Amino acid sequence: MFYREAGQYFGSYVQDRQLLPLRQDRIGMALMLAGAVVVVPYVASDYWLSAILIPWLILALVALGQNILMGYAGQLSLGSAGFMAVGAFACYNLILRVPGIPFLVAVALSGVCAAAVGIVFGLPSLRIRGLYLAVATLASQFFIVWALDKFGWFKNYDTAGVVTAQHIVILGHRFTAPWEKYLLILAIVAALTLAAKNMARGSTGRAWMAVRDMDVAAEVMGLSLLRTKLQAFAISSFYCGVGGALFAFAYLQTVEPSAFSIELSFRVLFMVIIGGIGTILGCFLGAGFILLMPVFLNTVFHAFLGKAVDSSIASALEQVIFGVLIIGFLIVEPLGLARLWQLTKERLRLWPFRH
Amino acid sequence: MRVDSIIRRGLRGVLAVATIAATALAATPAAADEQYFGVPSSRVGPYAAMGTGYYGGIIDYLNYVNLKFGGVNGVKLTWEECETEYNAARTVECYQRLLKKGDQKMVVFDTLGTPGAYAVIGRMAEDHVVLAQYGYGRTDAADGRVWPWVFNAAGHYWGQIAVKMNFMAQQEGGIEKMKGKTIVHLHIDTAYGREPLPAMREICKEWGVRLVEIAIPPPGLEQQSQWLQIRREKADWVTFWGAGSGMNSTAITTAARVGFPRNRMVYVTFGGAEEDMIPAGDAAKGTYVAANAAPGKFPLIQDIEKVVYSAGKGNMQNPERVGTVYYNRGVGAAVMWVEALKNAQRIHKKTGKTVNGDEFRDGYEALDISDAKLKELGILGMSAPFKMSCTKHDGSERFRMMQWDGKKFEMLTDWVAAPDPKFIRKLIEDSAAKYASENKLTPRTCSS
Numbered sequence: 001m002f003y004r005e006a007g008q009y010f011g012s013y014v015q016d017r018q019l020l021p022l023r024q025d026r027i028g029m030a031l032m033l034a035g036a037v038v039v040v041p042y043v044a045s046d047y048w049l050s051a052i053l054i055p056w057l058i059l060a061l062v063a064l065g066q067n068i069l070m071g072y073a074g075q076l077s078l079g080s081a082g083f084m085a086v087g088a089f090a091c092y093n094l095i096l097r098v099p100g101i102p103f104l105v106a107v108a109l110s111g112v113c114a115a116a117v118g119i120v121f122g123l124p125s126l127r128i129r130g131l132y133l134a135v136a137t138l139a140s141q142f143f144i145v146w147a148l149d150k151f152g153w154f155k156n157y158d159t160a161g162v163v164t165a166q167h168i169v170i171l172g173h174r175f176t177a178p179w180e181k182y183l184l185i186l187a188i189v190a191a192l193t194l195a196a197k198n199m200a201r202g203s204t205g206r207a208w209m210a211v212r213d214m215d216v217a218a219e220v221m222g223l224s225l226l227r228t229k230l231q232a233f234a235i236s237s238f239y240c241g242v243g244g245a246l247f248a249f250a251y252l253q254t255v256e257p258s259a260f261s262i263e264l265s266f267r268v269l270f271m272v273i274i275g276g277i278g279t280i281l282g283c284f285l286g287a288g289f290i291l292l293m294p295v296f297l298n299t300v301f302h303a304f305l306g307k308a309v310d311s312s313i314a315s316a317l318e319q320v321i322f323g324v325l326i327i328g329f330l331i332v333e334p335l336g337l338a339r340l341w342q343l344t345k346e347r348l349r350l351w352p353f354r355h
Numbered sequence: 356m357r358v359d360s361i362i363r364r365g366l367r368g369v370l371a372v373a374t375i376a377a378t379a380l381a382a383t384p385a386a387a388d389e390q391y392f393g394v395p396s397s398r399v400g401p402y403a404a405m406g407t408g409y410y411g412g413i414i415d416y417l418n419y420v421n422l423k424f425g426g427v428n429g430v431k432l433t434w435e436e437c438e439t440e441y442n443a444a445r446t447v448e449c450y451q452r453l454l455k456k457g458d459q460k461m462v463v464f465d466t467l468g469t470p471g472a473y474a475v476i477g478r479m480a481e482d483h484v485v486l487a488q489y490g491y492g493r494t495d496a497a498d499g500r501v502w503p504w505v506f507n508a509a510g511h512y513w514g515q516i517a518v519k520m521n522f523m524a525q526q527e528g529g530i531e532k533m534k535g536k537t538i539v540h541l542h543i544d545t546a547y548g549r550e551p552l553p554a555m556r557e558i559c560k561e562w563g564v565r566l567v568e569i570a571i572p573p574p575g576l577e578q579q580s581q582w583l584q585i586r587r588e589k590a591d592w593v594t595f596w597g598a599g600s601g602m603n604s605t606a607i608t609t610a611a612r613v614g615f616p617r618n619r620m621v622y623v624t625f626g627g628a629e630e631d632m633i634p635a636g637d638a639a640k641g642t643y644v645a646a647n648a649a650p651g652k653f654p655l656i657q658d659i660e661k662v663v664y665s666a667g668k669g670n671m672q673n674p675e676r677v678g679t680v681y682y683n684r685g686v687g688a689a690v691m692w693v694e695a696l697k698n699a700q701r702i703h704k705k706t707g708k709t710v711n712g713d714e715f716r717d718g719y720e721a722l723d724i725s726d727a728k729l730k731e732l733g734i735l736g737m738s739a740p741f742k743m744s745c746t747k748h749d750g751s752e753r754f755r756m757m758q759w760d761g762k763k764f765e766m767l768t769d770w771v772a773a774p775d776p777k778f779i780r781k782l783i784e785d786s787a788a789k790y791a792s793e794n795k796l797t798p799r800t801c802s803s
Contacts, residue, residue: 003394023579043456046451046455047451047454047455049454050451051447051448051450051451051452055448062436081452086504147573149544156793162470162473162475162546164476164790164793164794165371166794251444252443252444252447252474253474253477253478254443254473254474254476254477254548256443256468256470256473258443258544258545258546258573259443259470261573268790294445295452296436296447298437299452302435302436302437302438311398311436311670312398312399312403312407312672312674315396315399315438315674316398316399318399318438319399330670
C-alpha cells in the first residue's frame, strides 16, 4: 500500500533515470534530510551529536569507500584504516605547513593524498585477486602506520607521538559546538554519498561491476582493467582519506597512528559485510550497527544489570551478545541489513495483503 | 512467508529493547546533596586485569566513604560506569556519555590509560572537567600554567624513568660506573610506550649510556625477535614499558628462554603487578618494578575490607585481589578525588553541598598530602606525600622500588626521588611551552 508505484508515469528518460523514481522515496528522503538538518541539531544532546552521530556519519563515509572497492569493484581490501591515517596526517600537515589553507581544501587534498597512496597499493590488484589481494593490501595497513610512527616529520617531531588536531576554522568561524561540527560533517557526507551513488549507477559503476563479475569478460568488452581497478582504489582511498581527516579533526581531536590500527580496518570491513555488500544504504546501516550496538548494550547493561551482576561479567556479556547478534544477522540475512530494508519495502508495497 | 515473520518478530524485539533503553537513558533526577563521578572502566580485553583492579579500588573507596562517613560532609557520592575497552574512540564516547547525568555534571575524569587521556585532554578546559591522570598520561601536563585542568597526583613517566636510572646506577655502584653500559628500552609501540623517551635520551646522553629503543607492536604476545635482539646488543639493563598482563608476562617468559637475567629488568608501574608476574611463574622471580602505589594491607585497605566487603558490597569479583598493586592504586586515585572534594567544599564555603568543575579543580590544585595526612588516611607507605600548586601539577615524583620474590613483591626502598628533579622540570616546562606556542595558547600566570 505504501510503496505502490501505481499512478506514477514517466514522461521522459530524465524522469525515468532520476535518483529516486518513486514519489514516496522522494518525500521520505526529503523528510529525512530536513529532519537531519533542522530537527536533529535542536533536539539531540551534545552527547548524541558528538559521541554518536558524528562518528557514525564519518565511519559510514569510510565504509562507503570500502564498499566502492570491495562491493562494487570486487577488490577485497583490508587497508581502509591505513588510508584513513594518511588522510588524517595529511590534513594535519597541510594545515600546519601551508599558511592560510582553508579547512575544506585541506580535507579535499588529504583525500587526494590518500588516493595517491591508494593507487600505489592498488597496483598488486592487477596481478592478484581475492583473498591474496586482501593479504597484499594488509601490507599497506602496516606500512602506513609504521611509516607515520617512524618518521617524526609527520608528527612535527612531537615527543609523545600524539599530536593535537588544529581547530576547524572555515571563513574565520571556529567550529567548536557539536551541532556545528555535525552539520559540517553531514554536508560533506551527504555530498560524497550523492557522488558515490551517481558513480555507482553511471558508467563508472558499471565498469566496476563488470570487473567484479568477471574481469576477463570486462577486458574483452574493451574496459581497461588497469584504469578501472586503479580508479576504484583511488576513489575508495579518497573516501577513506576524507573520513580519516574528519575522524581525527571532528571526533578524536588528536592525530595518532595507533587510532588507525588493523582493528579499525576490520571493523570497517564488518560494517560493509553486515550492512550489505555493494549497497550505499548498507554502509550507513552497517556503520550504525557496528558502532552503536556495543554502546547500546553497555548502556542497557549498566542501567539494568549494573547493580545486580558484577560489572566485569556484564562487560564480558556485552561482547558475547554483540558477537551472537552479528552471527544471527548473517544467518537471517546474509545479504546484509540493506537487504532487510529492501524486503520490508516489498512487504509494505503489498500490505495489508500477504501476497 | 518465513522471512516476514522473522522481521516481524525481530521488529517487536527491537521495539521492546528500544523502550528499555529509552527508560534507561531518561535522566534520573539527583538530590541536591550528591556528588556525581564518572567511572570510565576497562574490564574486558587485554588490559582487563589492570582495569578491574584499578576501577574496583576506586568504586570500593567511594562506597567506603558513603558507608563509613555517610559521604563527604553529608554529600553522598554517586557514580556511573562506562566500558571503554582501553580504546581511545570508546573513551571519547564514554566521556561524552558520562559528562552529564540528570542535572549533575562530571567533575573529574580518569582514563587509566595514556591513549584515552590524550584523546580527551583537549576537551577538559572547554567542559570544565579535571583530568586526573594517576601516574600515567601526558607528562608535560605537569606544567599547570599551560594545563590548568590536568593533574598527575602519582608521579609521571619522566620522573619514573629518572628514578629507575638512578636505581640502576646504585646497583652498578654509582653513576660513573654507568658509562659505556647499554640500556634497552623495550616498549609497546604506542604513545604510552614512547612517553619516557625524551627524558631517558637526555639522561643517557649525560651519563654516557648507550640507549637502544626496541618497540613491540601491540598486543605484544610474541616477543622472540625483540629478545634475541636484546641478546645481540649485549644489554646490561632492560627498562620494560608494556601494557596488559599477556604482554608483561610474555616478556618475562621470553627473557627466561633467551637467558636474560630477570634481575636486570625494570618494569613500569603499569606493567608491574601481581597479575603480570603470576602468569610467568617461577621465571618472574627477581624482576624489579617501580611502584607509585605499594601493595599490601594498609590500615585503610583493612578498613575497606571490614566496612565494604563484610557488608557484601565489594566491587572486586575476587576479594583476594584487595590489597594488590592495581587495587591499591585505584584506592589511591579515589582518595585524591575525595580529598580534592573536601578541599573544594572548604575553599568555596560549600560544605555539605555539591561542587562544580571549577570548584573541584581548585580543590584538586590545593591538594597537600603530607605524611601526617597519609597516616590519618591510613595509607602511609602506600602513596607518596606531595603538594600541588598552580604551576606544579604533578605528585611527588617519588617511587618505591620492589622486587618479585616468586609469590609477592618485596619492597626494596622507601620513596626515592629522581637525582635531579630540576632537570626533569625543565624538560616538562620546555615541552609544555612548545605545545602552548604550537596551539597558540597563552599560559596563565601563577604566583606559586
